[in-house]
Amino acid sequence: MAGGRAPRVLILLCILHLHCLQGAKILTVCLAGGSHYLFMDDASRIFIDNGHDVRMFRQIGNGTTPGYEMTSTPYPVTTYTLDDKYLKEFDKMFEQSQKEYFTGNSGFTSYFTLMDFLAEQCQATMNRTDIFDFLNQEKFYIVILEAFNPCAFFVAEKLGLPYVALFTGGFINFMSVGLPSPPSYVPMFPSGLTNRMNFLERVKNTFMYLGTYVMDKIVESIFSRVSEAHFPVDSRPSLLELHRKAELWFYNVDFSMEFARPLLPHVHCIGGLRAKPAKPVSQDLEDFIAESGDSGFVVVTLGSMISSIPITDILREMNSAFASVPQKVIWRYKASQWPEDLKLAPNVKLMDWVNQNDLLGHPKMRLLVTHGGLNSLMEAIYHGVPVLGIPLFGDQPDNLVKIKAKLMGEYILPYEITSDKFAGAIHRVIENKSYKTAAMKQSVIMRSRPFPPDQQLLGWVEHIIRSGGGGHLRPYSYQQPWYQQLLLDVILFIFSCVALIIYIIVKVIRFLIHLLCNRKKQKQN
Template identity: 70%
Template sequence: MNIFANQCQASMNQTDILDFLKQEKYDIAIIDAFNPCTFFVSEKLGIPYIAVFPGIFANSLSIGLPNSPAYLPAFASQFTDRMNFLQRVQNTLMYIGSYVVEGKIQAIFDSISERHFPDGFRPSLRDLYQKAELWIYNVDFSIEFARPLLPHVQCFSGLRAKPANQVSQDVEDFIAESGDSGFIVVTMGSMISTIPIMDLVKEMNLAFANILQKVIWRYNASHWQEDLKLAPNVRLMDWVNQNDLLGHPKIRLLVTHGGMNSLNEAVYHGVPVLGIPLFGDQFDNLVRIKAKLMGEYISPLEIKSKNFADLIRKIVENKSYKTSAMKQSVIMRSRPFPPDRQLLGWVEHIIQSGGGGHLRPYSYQLPWYQYWLLDVISFISICVAGIVYLIVKVIRGLIYLMFSNRKQKQS
């Protein structure tokens, strides 16, 4: 976030570009909500904006979504929605910690607001989050745990997942050699085309040599270590059309880092998953895949050739993983409207209705003490305390009168 803030200062200084964009008079901006700077740029341009978040509800606290630590796992907790008592205690503490962390993140961007907005109108990052006309999350409840949303929060995942096209002939010939065993796809996402840790590469390569399936591994062949013999059933490719491969009838497994787009494509095509989480939301994403019974995950630090090969065989040979993957595929594919049509419809609705003010709750305008009902709780507590005090005083008075009358009669 410090890097984003430094980049944002530089971006906001590009006055020529900002002035040009202002003159274009755009109706709306669709922004990447993972980078907070996009909110400041849109606000500076005076353009209403729709915020698109790339994954699970990691920033739910910032936008005021209803949250309950009882069944909604905090970001990075790696819990499911079914927690035992100790997990709920830990989850609650992580929620409290999330408020602190979020406050520190937002404080990083306060200097941008102070420097580039006039006195009397210096929005905080939280203000800009809550000003979004619409929030779009790249998730689907075939993967994500069910949770309450607000009217201006929508989920459109699987925009890249679609019916598969035929793969190239040379790839098809390689797959055909697998016979009934099929093939698996190994890719660690767009950010990591080559695994830099050679010990891990060696263990994975040896594991692939001990399974029946053919392996299509996205790996930059020019970076392959010359003295390491490639497993005979493995084909290295600099780039793969993951969607088309996952839609192939002989696909058996996707080995992935756990990025949301990869998981959405796996769900769409009903392909079991073996995850190797590396950073960010990938750990939580794969917890959800395991909770949906359509895959497993393993830390890269724990990978040895034997346990990795055993895990591959377990998922491929145990048909329950494929059954669960197909069940989630039905959930995703049978949505009332395709995600691209939903997205287009909502964007048009926001433009035609002049914004999404009718979708945002009034809670955004409440002070924090009113939102948490602290004023109401204080009032009720004072009233109850007052009533209890009066009752005690009356009872003490009656007791005093009773003893006084008794003493007078005895006298």
């Protein structure tokens, strides 16, 4: 009797478990705009399409996507808007930062300033008790958060829910996540190095590795005030602790572009999540492209958050370069911000927003001119399109170093752009077929992955839901102090033992020498 009851109980538990899995309530959190939001929107739709109950919590205000028309979503959205004073200050800061990007004057100061603004925004977010009360009543099972804005971690912690982190950038936060990153062959951010380094480059990379530790500590200290203001004294989490508490980490990278490096069991690459087979473009675009004949066309876009170029001299040089090439040019640029005294090149079409993925998959596509954001590069690789990069900030310079190392494109710094130099680079990348060949090779690598990125994201999150957490995937190193991880205690022990042995050997030898000398003297006497 007992033997027959056990299988029935097991079957019943399995049925209940599968029912919970199919209808898991998931909260996605996105507190940044631009490509960060677009990435999280795609992720949310994947779970909706596979039977899960999804709600997004997103902030509206800074970092929105100019030119992009918001469409209705198949999932409900809880939003809040930042106050006008903060938004004006943020817009002023971002406008100044854009000018610094294009003139090459941006640095770590700009990054820390941005983190200060995000920490201030986080204080306002955490004060919205009405929203937190509502989200708590919804009884979500798990949170999937966009990890660029550290505030998303504090939101998940405040809700007391397990969470999964999606990072739309590369492995720039490897240290806080605990990823093994040997400086001998893993280039640090923002070193501009490849995985093949000579001696001096490895020296530079080692110092960059140490600098990463300092950067992480500064950002952690910036957000410590959020922890102090919104968590009890005996349970105030640090940003490092929150990073390492994530059940899973997903990165928007793929080894068709990324250099091979060690990962951990709970870290996965889902680069190309937004890349899809191309759909037909609109008729007016098709007519414009048809005018190019065999020359084809070029797409120009400098990111979802930058709709214009604030430096007129750079804009003039780029426009002049486009006028000298035979291709048609589709340029994502807000027409209302085009200078009145600058005549647009006759082969250029300005658009407030472009469906980049569909254009990249068009048979007459010849070149993508891009800032080097990962979403754009993943789509270019997916469709086998060569790249000419204009890196502006963040991980973009390092991303384009990898594109060049893979032989599928080149890059030019924005403050070095002249009409002749820019036009020459366009001609070179389009006419030298080796770039197209390399791009197609990387496309085959990406497309032939055994598990597409959407399946990885869905499968691993469902695994966490099914197994009740990802503790079995996280390394014990998360619980070790730094000196144990670096084996400094072991090295000190071995050094002490060796030193003690050497000391004893020296003492014995000196004793034997002294003994022999005494015997020799006795014989002489």
